[in-house]
Amino acid sequence: MGSQVLRLSHPSKTLLGAVPLTGSKSESNRALIIQALSGGNVAVENLSSAADTVTLCRALALSAAPGETSGEAHETVVDIGPAGTAMRFLTAYLAITNGRYFLTGSERMKQRPIGILVDALTTLGADIQYAERVGYPPLVIRGGFEQQRPAVKVQGNVSSQYLSALLLIAAALPKGLELQIDGELTSRPYLTMTLDMLAEAGIEHHWVDDVIVIKPQPTKATTLTVEPDWSAASYWYAMAALAKTADLFLPNLKSNSLQGDAAIANIMTGFGVGTVFESGGVRIRHTASSPTQDSSSLDFRECPDLAQTVIVCAAALGKDLSFTGLHTLRIKETDRIAALQNELGKFGVALEQDGEVYHLRTAGRYQPSRLVIDTYEDHRMAMAFAPLALAFGQVEINDPDVVEKSYPDFWKHLKQQGFVIS
Structure with missing residues (x-):
């Protein structure tokens, strides 16, 4: 927007x-990592226009044809900025890709832990060093390691992206991979998504109890067609809940989606939004003027990226709900718990922590004469709070360009739906 x-x-x-x-x-x-490891067997259609995906595309091209150097002989600099998924996936991908790489990112990225994944890869035989602080990017990676062993144990409750990063390279490892998930698994749908997409490309796996095994094997010739983004859809669900009238069609979304964020359709029934899967997409409607909540508690363990959207929407509707499964929000683009608490407080709503449970308190909610929302370099903060314009008359969003990270057309689409933007 500028x-x-x-x-x-x-x-x-x-x-x-x-x-x-x-x-x-x-x-x-x-899909991009699967394609990069496929030896030309895999094509990808309907690729996201999100900045994170564009960044990963660029990084993969750079690693395929190293050019930029950091001063050390033949060390390719790969700077992924704030793209968290790219950092995790590239750490594993570059570890098995011949060359020497300096993998870095934004200042916030240097505060986001990577040690669990690095430990797993070095256990397998990878050569990865920390350039600054132990356990955090930037990383110096000497790619193309000699695999020492197939088995590795990884904590399951910190980030599913660590597990997905390992699974994506598993079939390309000479000894394959035997991945043991240690403890509770968070964000399971994202792991299932990884395995389902690998299966589409012909990569078989066996998952018994807490162990996933992928043997060395080639990909088959296939085209991976990317479904539209259910995370992006979630903001429209929030807008439908806060609108006076809403009848929206979201093309090409599927009822049998690989994405865990498709859970928004079920969650939002309690917020007065109905979902109908039609030929070619999904229709969402504002169905109740005084929606009721089926449950007083919502668990975001399997869909943490929906948390901000739903919590802000609940706050606007005056719903005193409780939330669990928010533990991963502290290490995202920002500390999303602290950011939510700060911004909800600007209109009198509290998000209180009680151990692993968070309680939304809306009794003190009021309509401020001017509501200015800070976004903390976090795309989801901007998009989760934007629907409040339907509840409070006007909202000001600082640093609105952060939406480029996942939904570049967000503000354009809002304009097309009658929002006045200045």
């Missing part, structure tokens, strides 16, 4: 018509 502050309002509070969502960032990034 501006550092965006003012948002919606005079009619009516949403009608189709919203063409970009391809899933999660599916796209997995």
Whole structure:
């Protein structure tokens, strides 16, 4: 957009018509790694236009044809900025790719832990060193390691991306991979997505109890078609819940989606939004003026990227709900718990922690004369709070360009749906 502050309002509070969502960032990034390791066997269609995916594309091209150097002989600099998935996936991918790499990112990326994945890869035989702080990027990777062993144990409750990063390279390892998941598994749908997409490319796996085994094997010739992004759809569900009238069609979304964020369809029934899967996509409608919540507690363990959207929507509707499964939010693009607490407090709503449970308290909610939302370099903060323009008349969003990370057309689509943006 170019501006550092965006003012948002919606005079009619009516949403009608189709919203063409970009391809899933999660599916796209997995597809790109599968394609890169396929030896030309795998094509990808409907790739996401998200900045994270564009960044990963660029990084993979750079690693395939090293050019930029950091001063050391033949060391390729790969800077992924704030792209967390790219950091995790590339750490594993570059570890098995011939060459010497300096993998770095934004200042926030240097604060996001990578040690669990690095430990797993070095156990297998990878040569990875920390360039600055132990356990965190940037990394110096000497690629193309000699595999020492097939078996590795990895914590399952920190980030499923560590596990997916290992599974994506498993079939290319000379000894394959025997991945033992240690403890509780968080974000299981993302792991299932990885395995399902590998299966589409002909990579078989066996998952028994806490162990996933992938033997060395080639990919088959195939085309991976990326479904639109259910995470992006979640913001439209929130808008439908807060609108006076909403009848929106989201093309090409599937009922049998690989994406865990498809859970938004079920969650939002309690917020007055109905979902109908039609030929060619999904229709969502505002169905109740006073929606009821089926449950007073929601668990985001398998869909943490929905948490901000749902919590902000609940706050706007005055729903005092409890939430679990938020433990991974502290290590995302920002500390998303702290960011939510700060911004919800600007209109009198509290998000209180009690151990692993968070309680939303809306009794003190009020309509401020001016509501200015900070985004903390986090795309989901901007998009989760934007629907408040339907509840509070006008909202100001600082640093609105952060949406480029996952949904570059977000503000354009809002304009098409009658939002006034200045």
